[in-house]
Amino acid sequence: MRRLLILCATIAFVAPTPALAASLTATVPSGMKAKVADHAAFDGACAPRRVVVKLTVPPANGSVTTALEPVVMPAVTRLGGPQRCAGKIAPTAVVYYQSKPNFKGVDQFKYQRTNLDNSNDRLNGEITLTVTVK
Numbered sequence: 001m002r003r004l005l006i007l008c009a010t011i012a013f014v015a016p017t018p019a020l021a022a023s024l025t026a027t028v029p030s031g032m033k034a035k036v037a038d039h040a041a042f043d044g045a046c047a048p049r050r051v052v053v054k055l056t057v058p059p060a061n062g063s064v065t066t067a068l069e070p071v072v073m074p075a076v077t078r079l080g081g082p083q084r085c086a087g088k089i090a091p092t093a094v095v096y097y098q099s100k101p102n103f104k105g106v107d108q109f110k111y112q113r114t115n116l117d118n119s120n121d122r123l124n125g126e127i128t129l130t131v132t133v134k
Contacts (some may be wrong), residue, residue: 021125024080026097031070033098036129037078038071040090041115046092049117055111056126061133063108069094079123099133107131109112 023115026124044088055064071087071092099107108130 002092004130014056014082022123022127023075024078024127025132026129027134028097028099030099030104030133031101035094036097037095037127038069039079039095039113039123040071040073040092041118041121041123042073042085042088042090043117046085046088048088049115049121050091051091051093051113053113054112054114055109056112059097059109059131061103061105061107061109062097062131064111065096065098066111067094067096068092079127091099097129097131099131104133107133125127 024037027035028029028034028036039051039053041051043049053066055066060062068091070089071094073083073090075086076082093113095111097107098107108128110126110128112126114124120122
């Protein structure tokens with residue numbers, strides 16, 4: 001009589017931390033270019049990291065542009081909360097919105113925020129920005 005040896009294996013899969021899905025809001029004047037968001041990152045020693053943003057869904061009633069600008073880290077940020085690196089300067093991905101002339105109302109767009117130096121940054125992910133244009 002033959003014996004059948006059955007081996008059982010357990011495969012462990014560790015899923016990466018899910019990307020952040022965040023919502024931001026801003027109020028801007030009609031027809032004028034206005035800063036609506038900015039994104040920066042630091043490592044544990046408060047050395048700046050490279051953050052980029054990429055438009056994924058454009059607004060229906062305006063346009064979005066981005067720029068890399070030096071910005072002083074505030075004490076509290078809209079997504080990250082209190083900042084231990086407050087006062088430090090970092091190259092910052094800044095998001096600007098400009099509505100179509102004479103448009104007033106609500107517009108919305110989406111963009112991807114990515115820390116190029118840290119793929120596990122908890123703030124990486126898609127951000128929906130709702131703009132109230134007055």
